[in-house]
Amino acid sequence: MTTRDVIFPAGRQALYERNRYSPAIRSNGFLFVSGQVGSREDGSPETDLQDQVRRAFSNLDAILSAAGGSFADVVDVTIFMVDPQQTFEAIWQVVPEFWGEAPYPTLTAVGVTWLYGFDFEIKVIARAPETEEG
Structure with missing residues (x-):
């Protein structure tokens, strides 16, 4: 059995271990990143929606950076929003701060009813990026 090549961002490993999932797995030239929410270091949510989106992107950036990459390496995005009819415009005002220039990654947006106390997940x-082994 192959061992998973898990990527952990600095300072958050205990949070991932407590919740029993890997933040990202490197496999076959790709990085598969678990959904990131706007959680503070202790796991609690940012209260303001736009701050929550910024924190989710910052948490994502920390994982991409730990793998030696950046958002420019992202090819596919799935976002989840609680009550998208009410939250989409506020969320989409923040996205350009992190998204970069065209060409953009592919995108799927999903409206959900619950995200464990959060309103946005990416x-x-x-x-x-290639590792020394591969």
């Missing part, structure tokens, strides 16, 4: 697949 999950991505990125090109994985």
